[in-house]
Amino acid sequence: xxxxxxxxxxxxxxxxxxxxxxxxxxxxxxxxxxxxxxxxxxxxxxxxxxxxxxxxxxxxxxxxxxxxxxxxxxxxxxxxxxxxxxxxxxxxxxxxxxxxxxxxxxxxxxxx
Numbered sequence: 001x002x003x004x005x006x007x008x009x010x011x012x013x014x015x016x017x018x019x020x021x022x023x024x025x026x027x028x029x030x031x032x033x034x035x036x037x038x039x040x041x042x043x044x045x046x047x048x049x050x051x052x053x054x055x056x057x058x059x060x061x062x063x064x065x066x067x068x069x070x071x072x073x074x075x076x077x078x079x080x081x082x083x084x085x086x087x088x089x090x091x092x093x094x095x096x097x098x099x100x101x102x103x104x105x106x107x108x109x110x111x112x
Contacts, residue, residue: 036063036071036098044091052078059095066106068099075099 038060045052055074062071078084079092 036068036095036102038063038095041091041095044085044088052081063099063102066102068103068106071099072096 038056041059042056045056048056055078058074059071059078062068062074075092075096079089079096084092
């Protein structure tokens with residue numbers, strides 16, 4: 001009788017353990033309004049010149065601390081570079097649009 005009880009208990013624990021290991025079908029979380037994702041911008045400049053690397057770092061820092069005016073100024077500098085490829089221009093434009101959206105979301109948010 002004791003052996004059956006222990007076997008049943010071990011079987012129950014095993015089933016519950018395996019049931020908890022299922023893979024969820026959830027995708028990545030949606031991008032939050034007001035957030036700026038510059039990973040695409042960074043990926044489009046794999047080996048940047050020191051000036052471009054400094055500008056991208058300034059954009060990253062400005063977006064992190066929500067000083068979007070300085071981020072836009074640096075993105076304008078990047079957009080004016082004569083040797084940008086089309087994917088690079090597109091990445092800069094996407095970040096500019098995200099910043100504009102973040103500015104609107106920040107203006108619409110009530111102050112505390």
